[in-house]
Amino acid sequence: GDTIIIGYPCHKAVCQFRGRTWTAWYSLDLPFDNGPWKLGGLPGLILAASESRHEFSFVATGIEQMRQTATISFHPKRYLRSTPAKLQRLLEDYWKDQWNTTNRLQGSGYSEPPKAQRTFNACLMDKYE
Structure with missing residues (x-):
């Protein structure tokens, strides 16, 4: 299957991971092997992914070019x-x-x-x- 997500042509990939069937849509126009959560390793950036029970899904809503570089620093004593x-x-x-x-x-x-506690879904x- 093929589709377009935020203007990028995407290809479909299906896999089994942690007992769930995931469908991912990735674009070869963005040659990064990353994706949301622990999904990745495809020959293009994953722009959308969902699992078959529709309990979890990820969809890119946009991509922006950074105007300046950002430095990530860690303070080990903290x-x-x-x-x-x-x-x-x-x-x-x-x-x-x-x-x-x-x-x-x-x-x-x-x-x-x-005042309120949030619940935790540990399935992922x-x-x-």
Whole structure:
């Protein structure tokens, strides 16, 4: 199949990933092997992707040329060493109780009940055991 997304001709690719059937649309006019989330590796940039149950979908809405370059800098003293398993536990704690987890990490000691908690859908999260 072929289609046009934000002005770029795209080709269709289908794959199985994490128990889901994904359909991706990529453009050879944008020769980058990237895409949304963990999708990538095609010979062009993925501009749209969805899975067969229609629970997740990604669609590019535009591409802009940067006017100037941006420098990404890291401040190592601000970060803690971790492992994938520790990060997974931290994210699970955060989604169970965002308010208190954030306060604990910042060391603020300020405690006020949150007005609302968001739910967490872990189906796209890596699992480390």
